Amino acid sequence: xSEAFEFGGRLPAAFMxxxxxxxxEFLGQVAxxxxxxxxxxxxGTGSHLTPDATTIVALTYPGGVVLAGDRRATSGNxxxxxxxxxxxxxxxxxxxxxxxxxxxxxxxAKLFQVELEHYEKMEGRSLSLEGKANRLATMIRGNLGMAxxxxxxxxxxxxxxxxxxxxxIFSYDPVGGRYEEHRYHSIGSGSVxxxxxxxxxxxxxxxxxxxxxxxxxxxxxxxxxxxATGGPDVHRKIYPLVDVITEDGHARxxxxxxxxxxxxxxxxxxxxxxxxxxxxx
Amino acid sequence: xPFYVSPEQSMKDKADYARKGIARGxxxxxxxxxxxxxxVADNMSRTLHKISELYDRIAFAAVGRYNEFENLRLMGVRxxxxxxxxxxxxxVNGRQLANTYAQVLGSVFSESNKPAEVEIVVAxxxxxxxxxxxxxxxxxxxxxxxxxxxxxxxxxxxxSSALKERFDKGAPLSTALVxxxxxxxxxxxxxxxxxxxxxxxxxxxxxxxxRKFRRIQGERLTRLIDEGHAAQxxxxxxxxxxxxxxxxxxxx
Numbered sequence: 001x002s003e004a005f006e007f008g009g010r011l012p013a014a015f016m017x018x019x020x021x022x023x024x025e026f027l028g029q030v031a032x033x034x035x036x037x038x039x040x041x042x043x044g045t046g047s048h049l050t051p052d053a054t055t056i057v058a059l060t061y062p063g064g065v066v067l068a069g070d071r072r073a074t075s076g077n078x079x080x081x082x083x084x085x086x087x088x089x090x091x092x093x094x095x096x097x098x099x100x101x102x103x104x105x106x107x108x109a110k111l112f113q114v115e116l117e118h119y120e121k122m123e124g125r126s127l128s129l130e131g132k133a134n135r136l137a138t139m140i141r142g143n144l145g146m147a148x149x150x151x152x153x154x155x156x157x158x159x160x161x162x163x164x165x166x167x168x169i170f171s172y173d174p175v176g177g178r179y180e181e182h183r184y185h186s187i188g189s190g191s192v193x194x195x196x197x198x199x200x201x202x203x204x205x206x207x208x209x210x211x212x213x214x215x216x217x218x219x220x221x222x223x224x225x226x227x228a229t230g231g232p233d234v235h236r237k238i239y240p241l242v243d244v245i246t247e248d249g250h251a252r253x254x255x256x257x258x259x260x261x262x263x264x265x266x267x268x269x270x271x272x273x274x275x276x277x278x279x280x281x
Numbered sequence: 282x283p284f285y286v287s288p289e290q291s292m293k294d295k296a297d298y299a300r301k302g303i304a305r306g307x308x309x310x311x312x313x314x315x316x317x318x319x320x321v322a323d324n325m326s327r328t329l330h331k332i333s334e335l336y337d338r339i340a341f342a343a344v345g346r347y348n349e350f351e352n353l354r355l356m357g358v359r360x361x362x363x364x365x366x367x368x369x370x371x372x373v374n375g376r377q378l379a380n381t382y383a384q385v386l387g388s389v390f391s392e393s394n395k396p397a398e399v400e401i402v403v404a405x406x407x408x409x410x411x412x413x414x415x416x417x418x419x420x421x422x423x424x425x426x427x428x429x430x431x432x433x434x435x436x437x438x439x440x441s442s443a444l445k446e447r448f449d450k451g452a453p454l455s456t457a458l459v460x461x462x463x464x465x466x467x468x469x470x471x472x473x474x475x476x477x478x479x480x481x482x483x484x485x486x487x488x489x490x491x492r493k494f495r496r497i498q499g500e501r502l503t504r505l506i507d508e509g510h511a512a513q514x515x516x517x518x519x520x521x522x523x524x525x526x527x528x529x530x531x532x533x
Contacts, residue, residue: 011381015356023362034367089491114366117492121334121358 023118024111024139030051037108037142050103050151051080051212055190055229056087057223058097058158059198060168060183061211065158065167066245068215069097070190070223071238072230082230084240084260091116092249094132094159099188100174101151108153112136129161133170133178141176156187160245167245190222197221200278211263212242212253216265217275232262292407295396299420302398303345307380308434308468309402311342311427313450314457317406317487321461323434323468324481330482336361336373337408340485343435345399345420353382353401364459376404379416379424387422396420400433405445406485408451436468443467456483459509477502 011169014029024035032038038232040277051073058067080102087097088109095264096112098105115135122124127135136157143153157170169181183204188193206214223231232239239262242253269275286294311323311332320342322331329348332342335357343350357378365373382401397420405414415427430448432440444464452460462475482497489495495507508519 011356011360011385015359016352016385018352018355023366024360027363029368031363031367034363110366118358118362121362122355124328124330124333173397 007110021119021256022135023115024142026118036104036111037139037140037144041145041269044149046196048076048150050101051075052100052102052189052228052242054099055186055188055194055200055219055226056097056099056156057186057191057194057215057218057222058156058181058184059202059206059209059211059215060167060169061206061208062204063167064160064208064211066208066211066215066242066244067097067156067158067168068096068212068219068240068242070219070230070240071233072223072228073102074228077227079230082233082236085241087171087243087252088113088242089243089250089252090132090157091120091126093126093162093245094129094157095243095245095250096136096155096157097187098155099191100153101146104143104146104151105153105155106153108139112139113154115139128163128167129159132159133180136170137172137176137178139176140172140174147174154187156185158243158245160247160249162247167249186218186222188222188229190219190226193225194218195224197275201276208244208246211245212258213261213265215242216258217262220265220269221275232265232266234266286296292436295390296421299390299396299398303400303420303433304435306344306346306434308432308437308440308465309344310430310440310444310461310464311340311402311404311415312444312448312461313410313415313431314454314484315410315451316454316484317453317493318404318413318415318485319457319461320404320481320483320485321458321465323465323475323479326360326481327477328469330481331483332496333358334492335378335403336365336367337370337491338485338492338493339340339373339378339406340377340399340483342404342433343399343401348398350395350399350401353385353397353399356385357382375403375414375416379403379418382418383422383424385422386418386420390421402427402431402433402508404485408487420485432464439467440464453512454484455509456512457509458505459513462506477506 012030020026027034034159056069067087069086071083075083089095090113098109131159152174154172169185171179171181171185184198201214220231221227239258242258244251307323311320320332324331333354341354360381361373386397401418403416407413417425417427417431429450430444432444447460482502484495486495487494495513
């Protein structure tokens with residue numbers, strides 16, 4: 001990043017114009033170099049420059065939505081980070097998680113967070129969940145140039161829709177395509193395994209604890225088969241991170257509660273390494 | 282042939298003009314209470330706000346010409362968000378915002394024919410009441426670092442002296458709110474009854490997570506006002522007796 005924004009003395013005129021309620025549009029006017037997608041791209045690929053972030057799962061249950069992520073970041077065959085946080089509270093009723101190029105993803109999540117908050121402060125009310133989902137799609141589209149250079153970022157957006165009173169999940173592709181997912185979804189390198197696991201475990205009538213438990217089971221399955229996904233690290237006490245969003249807003253589950261559930265999963269796997277089974281008929 | 286107006290005269294005229302403009306509007310008060318900072322404005326509108334959030338711990342209150350202070354508010358939100366995004370959320374503070382407002386208002390006052398007819402407050406809630414910051418910025422760009430409470434707008438002096446009698450920075454929210462309402466009644470000496478519908482109330486709540494700013498409206502506002510009145514009655518009646526434990530009525 002070149003020089004950060006600096007205004008000697010008076011603020012540029014753009015600050016006083018009624019103008020836009022979008023933070024990223026405004027930043028594009030006054031400090032375009034701070035936007036992830038607006039930087040000039042060098043030749044060649046640079047995908048090896050930033051670690052990749054891996055498995056994220058989300059599932060809805062009556063009354064809310066659960067978002068969970070493993071903690072591992074990898075750089076090729078090296079574990080770059082063991083206790084990474086890939087979940088970001090974007091506002092009171094939504095959260096994003098990222099998979100792909102970690103550096104760009106974190107920046108995008110941070111920008112999205114300011115974007116929502118900025119809109120809310122400027123307009124005096126927050127965006128609808130659909131509005132938030134579309135806004136995120138636009139921001140990913142802005143990153144297309146970087147994606148083509150190998151810095152692919154795919155987020156997963158979850159939120160509690162106050163208009164219809166339920167949790168919802170939105171997934172994205174690298175060009176900004178937006179897809180609503182029903183019941184459950186997973187992104188990242190371990191997502192195929194996590195999704196297979198959730199497919200068998202998912203029940204419509206889960207309580208919040210059941211939903212969180214299923215999420216941790218599916219992350220375990222992802223870590224079991226995907227080298228780039230970290231499983232519960234009982235020695236270092238590093239467990240997946242779990243956010244829940246309900247009518248009461250966003251909450252990060254306390255560490256001891258996740259530890260309790262994760263330990264149960266790990267102990268269960270000592271007896272049955274492949275985890276719970278679904279009935280054949 | 283151009284007239285000559287001495288700088289002293291021109292400044293004085295501008296200041297008089299701005300003061301008159303501000304005095305036409307109704308007042309607003311800002312005061313500390315035991316859990317943070319309380320903002321109360323006499324405002325009939327439910328959507329055109331005089332009090333707003335600027336950043337996580339920082340709020341804005343203004344009186345005077347709506348279009349002018351609304352522009353200043355937008356500027357402050359942008360300034361804070363750009364700074365917080367470029368550096369870190371903890372790098373945004375009330376003093377910077379107050380200084381920026383002072384710059385803007387100061388140059389408008391000295392460089393243009395019409396001064397801004399606004400008076401604004403930037404308040405930041407700290408980790409304890411000692412580290413709370415309340416800045417008042419007037420139409421000519423002067424900044425005052427206020428302690429405890431302040432009133433601005435129409436009859437700021439009268440409201441302010443009424444508030445001084447009742448102010449207690451350790452008071453619970455309901456009591457602080459009722460004190461603020463009673464002070465606002467002294468506007469223009471008209472002694473009208475204020476009711477929940479004509480008040481805009483917001484707090485910077487120290488104990489809250491993430492963003493400390495919260496509006497108080499509807500049922501919660503009515504309940505707080507009733508609680509405050511009840512506590513006051515109890516104090517009057519029983520004097521040294523049991524001052525009812527008037528909890529803040531935590532909603533959500």
